Amino acid sequence: MGLALQLGEPTGQGWTQILELAIALVLSAAIGLERELRNKSAGLRTHTLIGFASALMMLVSKYGFTDVLGDHVVLDPSRVAAQIVSGIGFIGAGLIFVRRDAVRGLTTAAAVWVTTAVGMAAGAGLPVLAGAATIGYFIVVFAFPWLTSWLPDGRQLSRFVQVTYEDGRGLLREIVSTCTKRGWTVVELTTRRVEPAPVDALVDSGGDGGPRHAPGVRPVSVMLELRGSIDHEELISDLNNLYGVLSVAASDLGPDPDS
Incomplete structure (x- = not known):
């Protein structure tokens, strides 16, 4: 040194x-x-x-x-x-x-x-x-x-649900109401027109045997951002059972377990 x-x-x-x-x-x-x-x-x-x-x-x-x-x-x-x-x-x-x-x-x-x-x-x-x-x-x-994984999960998950429905039936209010009744908070929603697929016959609703929509209807798609800490399967089922709803798709964007 x-x-x-x-x-x-x-x-x-x-x-x-x-x-x-x-x-x-x-x-x-x-x-x-x-x-x-x-x-x-x-x-x-x-x-x-x-x-x-x-x-x-x-x-x-x-x-x-x-x-x-x-x-x-x-x-x-x-x-x-x-x-x-x-x-x-x-x-x-x-x-x-x-x-x-x-x-x-x-x-x-x-x-x-x-x-x-x-x-x-x-x-x-x-x-x-x-x-x-x-x-x-x-x-x-x-x-x-x-x-x-053993702790109760009280985190608020964000889930995106896309609902396609027949225009002119006032379904949007009913869709939002269904979400809130199930305990979800609607954070944001965006609607857009969807070009109807060519259909030559009435489409069966699969529920009560009646037609879900007729040829020439104008479908509308709404993207809902929902927030809550509950399971979404029952919500999807309720939305699918609404008369005039054509399809429901969901995807989640919750907290990353290893972000």
């Missing part, structure tokens, strides 16, 4: 620091591999580079300025570490996006923060803490979904 200072070179360029970089590389790659296998937007390479770079910056923060130390120079090694925490927020924010009030990417963004912390711990010479944090990460991502 004394010789290095006499030569005007920073210390901290030995096998110990290389080992710390290697630990950061392996642990962050393990986290990235889990994200990669789940086909997330930030995978193996992104997490590995983040953890590796965090460890390197920690080492630079610790040893990179030893050649300028003197009686009139005082350094704060924690400043670089603090900037790592601030800077990684830009990457995390870029992984989060919102689609119709459903947030995606939160877990992956959190994984980036954990990977950064693991790399920083390894670079700071705390390999035991880095390893423990990595184990904790895998406990959260693998054990917690099983745990939450």
Whole structure:
């Protein structure tokens, strides 16, 4: 160390620091591999580079300025570490996006923060803490979904229901009323005209034996965004039983179990 200072070179360029970089590389790659296998937007390479770079910056923060130390120079090694925490927020924010009030990417963004912390711990010479944090990460991502599956689900799911019906029967009000009676909240609805298919005969409703619609009727399609925490099968059945409803299709956009 004394010789290095006499030569005007920073210390901290030995096998110990290389080992710390290697630990950061392996642990962050393990986290990235889990994200990669789940086909997330930030995978193996992104997490590995983040953890590796965090460890390197920690080492630079610790040893990179030893050649300028003197009686009139005082350094704060924690400043670089603090900037790592601030800077990684830009990457995390870029992984989060919102689609119709459903947030995606939160877990992956959190994984980036954990990977950064693991790399920083390894670079700071705390390999035991880095390893423990990595184990904790895998406990959260693998054990917690099983745990939450046993909890009562009170989350509000968003479900999209497309109903095609005969125009001119005042069915839209009845459709909305049916949804609300079943405990769903209508968040948004959009209607559009549908070109009627060429039909040469009346179509059987399948319920009471009467005709559901006649040739030449003008079908209208309404897309309903519904929100609730209940099963939608009974709602679909009720909508199908409305006289004048031609078809009902549903798709969900609920909370991502691993967003």
